[in-house]
Every structure is written in C-alpha cells, then in structure tokens.
Amino acid sequence: MTTTAAPVLPAPALDRLPELTAALAGCAAAHDRDAELPLADFELLHGAGLLTATVAARHGGPEAGLGDTVRILRALGAGDPAVALITAMTLFTHAAEARAPHWPAGPLADLLAASARRPVLVNSLRVEPELGSPVRGGLPATTARRRGDGWELTGRKTYSTGAYVLDWLLVWAATDEPRPRVGSFLVRAGSPGVTVEPVWDHLGLRASRSDDVRLAAVPVPGDHVAGLAPAGPDGGRDHTAGAWNGLGLGALYLGVADAARDWLLGFLHERTPTALGAPLASLPRFQSAVGEIEVALTGAHRLVAALAAAVDAGEPGAAEQAGGAKLLATRAAIDAVQQAVALVGNHGLTRRHPLERHLRDVLCARVHTPQDDAVLLAAGRTALDRRR
Template sequence: MTSPPPRIPTFPPPRWAELDAVTAALAARAEQHDRDASLPHEGIEQVYRASLLTATVGARFGGPGGGLADTVRILRALGAGDPAVALIAAMTLFAHAGQARTLHWPAGVYADLLAEFGRGPTLVNALRVEPELGTPVRGGLPATTARRRADHWEVTGHKIFSTGAAALRWMLVWARTDEQPTRVGTFLVRADTPGITVRPTWDHLGLRASRSDDVHFDAVRIPLDHTASLAAPGADAGRDAPAGAWNCLGLTALYLGVARAAQEWLIGFLHERVPTALGAPLATLPRFQSAVGEIDVALSGAERLVAALAAGVDAGETGAAEQSTGAKVLGTRAAIGAVEQAVALIGNNALSNTNPLQRHLRDVLCSRIHTPQDDTVLLATGQAALRRRAAVPPLSKGQ
C-alpha cells in the first residue's frame, strides 16, 4: 500500500507591517551572535513567523509568489538587523524563487519540502564551492562525485563556505557523475542523511553568525530521482539568466541594509555626543552634516538602482538582468564606502569591540566576496562596451 502524497500547505503573504519589528528584534541579538559565532536560530524562526522566509514560494505551489522586488525589500530590512540571518534566509528565498521559475526540482521531492516548510523554517542552500576548485563561476568541474548504483546515487565530496550548514534541512549539492560521459548537476540531499558531517571550520572576520562551515559527504545515499539539471559540463551555461540577477540584487540589498544600520548608529551618536569645548551636539557642525549627507546620497542612489532593476527583472524588462552585475559593483561600493566613512568620522572609538560600527564594517566587507566579483563584472562590461564601439563603422574624413 503506497503512502498518500504529502499535504501541501498554503503560505500567506509577508506580514509587511511587522518588518520593522523583525529588524529591531534581529538587531537586539546580532552583537551576541557575532561575538559567539553562533547560529541565530531564534532570528530565523522570527523571520519565518512573519511569513518572510516563504515569500518566494510560487503561486502554483500555494505561496504568495513574491518576486525579486519583494525579496530586495526583505533582505535590506533583515540586513539592517542581522546580516547573518539575512544571508541564511536569502539562500532559501533564492531556492524557492528558482523553483517557481524553472521547475527543476522533481515534483514529489519539492512537495515533501513544502509540506515540511509548512510546519516551520526549512532551510535550503546550494553547496557549490570546494577547497581545490574555489568558486565554480571561475570555471572547472567539481571534485564532488555522485556514483551511480542500481537504485540510488552515492555522493562523496567536500564543500566549503556552506552558509547556515548546521541548520540546513536540504543541501543542493553541485557534483559530477562517474558516468561516461560525465554529467554535472545538482543533487538534492536531505541534511539528516547518514554520511554527512558538518565541520565547524568557519572563523571569519565578518558574518560570523552565518556559520558557513565545511560539509563532508561520505558515500551519502540518495534516491535516483533526487537530482536537478543534470547535463553535460557547460550545457547549462547562460541558462536561467534571472538567477544571477537575484543573487546580485538580493545580496546587494542585504549589504545596503548593513550600511543603513551603520548610518543610523552614526546619526544617533552625533546627536548624543556633546563635547565640552563645543557645548552642543556634534550634529550641529557643518562638517558632520555634510558627511552624513554624502552617506545618505550614496545609499539612497544605490537603493533606488537596486529596487528599480529588481522591478525590471520581475517585469521581464530587456537588459535588467544583465545590468544587475553593474548594480552590484555600485551598490556594494556605496555600502562599504558609507561604513568606512562613518568609522573615519568617529575615529579610534569606532574600532572598539563594544562599538557596533566595527561589526558593521566587518560584515559589509563580505559583500566583495560574493560572485560575481568586481574584476569579473568590470572585465565583461568593458569587453562588451569595446565590442559595441568596434561594431560601429568608422567616421569618414570630414564628418
């Protein structure tokens, strides 16, 4: 007798009215989680209870079908509260958005995930980076291997920088098969499957509470149908272009949230600090007023750009997805510059372990690490611009 299919719940839309309260609650605990390098389980639970973690579940699956514009709004708010919570949440939001676009999960496996997601936060992340390979966007094949057996796969390998590893319920493991010819794709692995070991190796300057630890797979057995997008190496290049835009704009919004938190702390300090020689708050001095204005202009412009492109991606606007890489460069530079300027204004005290600015600085610097990195973006953009000019016929003499 076969067991009945799982009951798929209905997921309500985000409780937008609670967004500010969630940000404040995350911020209240962020310092302690950063200091302890501990996973912020209660923060993730709070994001789930506000229906923010399920915002991108597709409408066909009983979800609100939130797009990139909604996700940018959520991640900017969570980033201002605790960027570790925001980064962990982003991975799950991106996974559901990807399924809504491309239906790459087998239907039964995704139904199981949604059934569990209806009972509590069920975290998902794609594990791709490896010690020898580094980030796969630079090229190369994974060393992690899925060996075909009669009725299952056995996955063996080592992944690093696995955000939220110990809290994940599903791991989307990028691996190669042992077939001839080899295929490459994603293997959908439940985190409680025997043979998986999470090693607490994460000892990072920033985003310490994200617990982006190492994960080892030792002949982990998964059913044959727990795969997505298996294809010849390179066959999926350029497929699902919006996925890159989600990564670029969503994560840039997260770090703009970090910069806004730094700005808010700076403004509060400038109002409260009254030097004896001045007899008035630092906020009354033109020097500080101009500096705060410069920070605000930079962040506001970057936020507008990210939000507009996110809306453009949702609407299928031509060129919006491609322009997201440049927005990442501009947005992350604005975020880093804003926090660095705040630190410079405060001086030595800003780098004290008791000052939130040093945490914001450490966290915002992590924005440079996410793919695509600045050098890749600028090289590709420059080459495209040069190709456009080369395609224009030269002006004849006298024109």
C-alpha cells in the same frame, strides 16, 4: 507524492519588516560574539511568512518577486546580516523553482509541507577547496556514482553558509559517467556520511557559520536530483538567477550600511565634547559628511529597487545589468561604513559599539558572486564589442 497536496502558504508580512529588523538587531551582537544562530531567529521570519515568500503560486505560495525580495533582504541585513544571508539562500532556491520547475515532485512536496509548519532552510553547496567558485568555470570534484537505483556522493564543499542549521543541502556534483553531467543532488541534513566541519573563522558574518561540509559515500535516492545536464561553461547559471543573487545580496549589504548610518546619526546627536559645548551633529563638517553618506546610499537603494522591478517586469537587458548594480551597491555600502568609522575615530573600532561589527560584516560584500573583477571585465568587453 505530488505538489498538488502542498498547503497554501501565507503572503509575506512586509509591514512587519521594521519590527523584525529591530528584533534581529537586538540579538546580532551576541550572535556575532558566539558565532552561532539559534533557530529562534528563523522562527520569527517563518511566522511572518518571509522564508517562503518566493514559493511559486502553483505550489500554494505567494511567489514574491525580486522587488519584494530586495525589500526583505535590506530589512534583515540591517538587523542581522547572518540571518539575512541564510534567508537569502532559501528565498533564492524557492525563486529558482518558481521560474523553472526542476525539483522532483517527492522532495518538493516534503519541503513545502514542512515549510508550512516550521522554518525550513535550504542552500546550494557549490564552492570547493580546489575549484573555488564554479562561476569561473570547471567541473566539481564532488562525484556522484550510481549505486543501484540511486546515487552515492563523495566530496567536500567549502563556505557552506548556514550548514549546521540547513534542512536540505543542494550539492552540486558531477557524475562519474564517461560524459559527465552536473546537477544538484538533494541531500537531507543528517543523512549518513554528511559531516559539518566547524572551520568557519571569519572577519565578518561570523554567525552565518559558512563551514565545510564533507560527504563520504552519502546515499541519495534516484529521484533526488535537480537539473542534471551536461556540464556548461558557466556552471549552469543563468542571467535571471544572477540578477536575484546580485541584487538580493546588494540589498542585504545596503541594509548593513543603513544600520551603520543610523548608529552614526545617534552618536553625532549624543556626542557633546566639552570644548564644543554642543553635539557633533551641529557642526557643518559632520553634516556634510552625513550628507555624502545619505546621498550615496539613497542612490544605491534606488538603483537596486528599480532594476529589481525591471527584472520582475521582464525588461530586456535588465537581468544582465544586475552585476554592475551589485558592484555599485556594495561599493556604496562599504564606503558609507568606512566613512562613518573615519568620522567617529576610535569609537568606530571599539567592540562595544555596533559600528565595528557593521564594518566587519559589510566587507564581506566583496567576496560574493559576481565579484568586481568579473563584473568589470564583462562590462568592458560588452562595451568594446558594441563599439566594434
């Protein structure tokens, strides 16, 4: 099979983003409580062309850029960040293939043909119990061994977002050759030897089901490998991929903060203490506090959107600045939700109010690559080297 037979995929319906945000928000509390996501959520996104928004034009896709992607993830994050995070992984995968073709023709043709008919979800499984995140260096313990014309995978991956709803697992593994190579081995969900272990028990993003995946002698065809190359010190990541990850996830968590702010605005208009005889929204103290939240979120959204546009335009240095923008965006998002909780007191920590869930979800922003310490270390070294 070749990619020339791929169907033409629809452009993402960006005008439907408010509608989709509302639809996801209506189910988010139940998904958080049950810690699971039905495929119906992704069918909505598939119908709007969002899951395939970043598929390359040469493969029949709209090839949306990072600017449109941050718009999508901001809107979905405001609705249900668990849905948004799984969607982000699929969008990032298609975008990476659009930038630099590396998928073998057969699996790519299968992926695109299925994506035209139904939601198809993909994620890269990279984190391991001993290794942690590969961006800090090291080889994966997950091993690919030659078996005839193919490979056999053995290992364990942790924090595998959306593991139980994925169609394709891009398993980062090292070969057992004398000089190991690393790459992504393309594994179909349900392949023999693949087991999803339901260990996810998290404070936030409970419905993302970032469970463990165990691989026990999983057979992989010889042509189902992408990017197999000698191991590099950065785990094979490039600046542009880092920009997509950082800015996309920054936008997602700003969406969570948007939802928290919107709930806060409604609460302040509705809450009328008997001693005051007027809504809390009428008090200057609350007006100033809301203003501080609004200014911080507006600035963060502008920063992410502007830098995403600069990355799309190929502006020199823009991709390298994305880590700092992610740090500022996620800090603004976390601070905004924490300020909202402080303003409303017990109401903000009560499970029947969505602000409690928004607080738990937005705190997850800190754990995504690049993490704050790595961003600040790189920025500091760059500044000091520049001065020298």
